[in-house]
């Protein structure tokens with residue numbers, strides 16, 4: 001038989017046949033896709049939880065995706081991304097007091113004997129007084145302070161740039177480890193910060209607000225002001241500073257907030 005004839009004997013599809021065929025194809029696709037989606041969901045469900053601690057326990061593949069996203073934005077902004085600044089007149093007079101963890105729960109704190117403790121590896125930690133810090137080059141910043149709870153305020157702070165502080169005390173090599181941890185003297189509030197944000201030109205160790213020494217509730221004698229991050233990372237009443245190659249513990253990340261908390 002001629003192949004040509006064979007083709008011709010095949011009758012054209014009727015409308016009903018065409019519809020049946022389409023339905024068959026779309027159902028097939030539907031089942032294939034659902035099967036894929038189910039397998040994906042099951043895979044995620046069966047994936048191990050990350051070890052809780054620094055971050056809340058989510059599925060490991062999800063954390064991987066979050067970390068990739070974080071890295072993308074970190075590389076995008078890095079040190080070149082500056083927070084918007086404002087003229088002094090725009091700064092509010094009544095600066096809101098938010099969290100007091102590590103402050104109101106510390107009855108033994110004595111601001112007059114306070115010293116910043118800096119862990120420097122195997123050697124004994126450094127203890128730096130506030131006068132010494134105030135003798136370093138002073139810088140000011142007026143920016144829009146943002147809290148994850150949904151409020152923001154234009155605030156005016158002064159202190160020393162963290163990168164100047166680090167350079168002055170010969171901590172550059174330690175800073176290269178990747179992370180800095182900061183804690184209140186009683187260790188009740190603590191944050192972890194990655195190197196790029198630590199060395200950011202707008203990150204300051206602040207000892208003044210609106211031209212006055214810090215009040216106790218705003219973090220006297222020394223607090224962190226880090227405009228590239230949400231309020232939660234702006235630790236008040238710094239007691240201890242340390243460096244690490246792994247993410248330091250972070251109070252709010254432990255409770256499910258984003259570790260990076262960048263703006």
Ligand SMILES: Nc1nc2c(c(=O)[nH]1)N[C@H]1C(S)=C(S)[C@@H](COP(=O)(O)O)O[C@H]1N2
Pocket residue numbers: 095096097098099100101102103146147148184189217218219231232233234235236237
């Ligand atoms: N020690 C300490 N620092 C802290 C907090 C805290 O509870 N304890 N709260 C953080 C949060 S959530 C915000 S929004 C800011 C608020 O700073 P303020 O009270 O000076 O406005 O401080 C941050 N630093």
Ligand SMILES: [Mo]
Pocket residue numbers: 098146147148149231232
């Ligand atoms: Mo906050």
